[in-house]
Structures are given as structure tokens and as C-alpha cells.
Amino acid sequence: MPRDSRFLTLILRHRPDLIGIELDKAGWADIGQLLRALKRHGRSLSRTQLEEIVFADNKTRFTVSPDGTRIRAAQGHSLPLDLGLSPMLPPVTLYHGTARHSLDAIFAEGLLPGRRQFVHLSKDVVTAVTVGARHGKAVVLTVNCAAMAAEGHAFVRADNGVWLTSAVPARFLGFAPT
Structure with missing residues (x-):
């Protein structure tokens, strides 16, 4: 599973083109399209396996949308995206x-x-x-x-x-x- 997690990180942060998907301007990918694209490229994952990767990740690298239909990397992108995060006052x-x-x-x-x-x-x-x-x-x-x-x-x-x-x-x- 670590291998799948690393590949998913690569796709959602840097190289969605490797499997022929596009992220929207906020970095989201449709989960159904992602799973189909992974399968076409020899990296088949079930929805359950994807959820296990997301929820077992101790660094919380991935975010699933509230409606459960989209996924994105939480941060670390090399792609120019607008994550829609509002400026906040940081800790000291x-x-x-x-x-x-x-x-x-x-x-x-x-x-x-x-x-x-x-x-x-x-x-x-x-x-x-x-x-x-x-x-x-x-x-x-x-x-x-x-x-x-x-x-x-x-x-x-x-x-x-x-x-x-x-x-x-x-x-x-x-x-x-x-």
C-alpha cells in the first residue's frame, strides 16, 4: 500500500498527466475518473482500497470532498492551483x-x-x-x-x-x- 500511496501523491500533487486525468483549478480529481484512469494504467485500486490509503496516511496527505466524490492532495503541489484556503493569522x-x-x-x-x-x-x-x-x-x-x-x-x-x-x-x- 505505501507504493500506491506514493503514486497517488505523485499524481495528485505533480503529474496527473501520467494517467491522463486533469485536476480542476483547486486540485480536485473526480474519484470515479481517478480509479478508472489508474486501472487503465495498470494501477488498479478499488474505492475501498483508495479510502484505506487516504485514512491510513499518517501525514494526512489527501482530502476527500464532503460529498465523497472528489479527492485532492492537501498540500505540496508543484502545479499552479488555488486551493481556496483563506489567509489566517499563524501561531507566533x-x-x-x-x-x-x-x-x-x-x-x-x-x-x-x-x-x-x-x-x-x-x-x-x-x-x-x-x-x-x-x-x-x-x-x-x-x-x-x-x-x-x-x-x-x-x-x-x-x-x-x-x-x-x-x-x-x-x-x-x-x-x-x-
């Missing part, structure tokens, strides 16, 4: 996990979204450590969100609780105590 401090080898670039340029639409920020250090460890020796940075918001930087919170912003200038970064 959020966290960003990264690899030690990225620190020079981060403190020179700030946190940039790279190939994704937004910079992702965690509400706690534990989550940030997990994220940072995917890229090498983990380091957790603090983000002074109160100061950023006071300067007009916008924040939104994805369906899964991950905080998103367009970029974090280096002057708002520090190191989390570990």
Missing part, C-alpha cells in the same frame, strides 16, 4: 525541518518553495525533525511568524494542518532548541 512561531547541508543557502536566500507552490511549515518540532530527516541530517529552524505577519506576509493552513506561505526571508529564521 512555526518550524521548518531541513538538512544541515542546506543551511548556507537558506540563510543566504531564505526559505523558498523550490518546485512547489509554497514553503511548508510545521506546528511542532517533532514533525519538523521528521520532515528534515528525509533530506539528510535534520536541523529544525524556527520561523518568527508573528513578525512576518506584522510585515504583511500571508499564511494559510492546508486541510491537514500544514502551514503554507510563499517564502520566508532569512531574517525571520532561527534555530529551534533540540
Whole structure:
């Protein structure tokens, strides 16, 4: 099932074209069309299996619409989408996990979204450590969100609780105590 979850993440965040589907402007895919397209491309899943992937995902990567007919990735898109998330006042401090080898670039340029639409920020250090460890020796940075918001930087919170912003200038970064 992890293999199916990773493939579903790829499709719903970055490459719906791999199976010949289109996401709407908010990133939604019709579940019936998605399941048929997966089957045509040798990745057959039942509705029950899809639901198991969605609800077993400990990172809550996927959101199913309230009527149960559509699915989308909660965040992490490289596609230009409007998730329809309203700006919110963030907590005073959020966290960003990264690899030690990225620190020079981060403190020179700030946190940039790279190939994704937004910079992702965690509400706690534990989550940030997990994220940072995917890229090498983990380091957790603090983000002074109160100061950023006071300067007009916008924040939104994805369906899964991950905080998103367009970029974090280096002057708002520090190191989390570990």
C-alpha cells in the first residue's frame, strides 16, 4: 500500500498527466475518473482500497470532498492551483525541518518553495525533525511568524494542518532548541 500511496501523491500533487486525468483549478480529481484512469494504467485500486490509503496516511496527505466524490492532495503541489484556503493569522512561531547541508543557502536566500507552490511549515518540532530527516541530517529552524505577519506576509493552513506561505526571508529564521 505505501507504493500506491506514493503514486497517488505523485499524481495528485505533480503529474496527473501520467494517467491522463486533469485536476480542476483547486486540485480536485473526480474519484470515479481517478480509479478508472489508474486501472487503465495498470494501477488498479478499488474505492475501498483508495479510502484505506487516504485514512491510513499518517501525514494526512489527501482530502476527500464532503460529498465523497472528489479527492485532492492537501498540500505540496508543484502545479499552479488555488486551493481556496483563506489567509489566517499563524501561531507566533512555526518550524521548518531541513538538512544541515542546506543551511548556507537558506540563510543566504531564505526559505523558498523550490518546485512547489509554497514553503511548508510545521506546528511542532517533532514533525519538523521528521520532515528534515528525509533530506539528510535534520536541523529544525524556527520561523518568527508573528513578525512576518506584522510585515504583511500571508499564511494559510492546508486541510491537514500544514502551514503554507510563499517564502520566508532569512531574517525571520532561527534555530529551534533540540
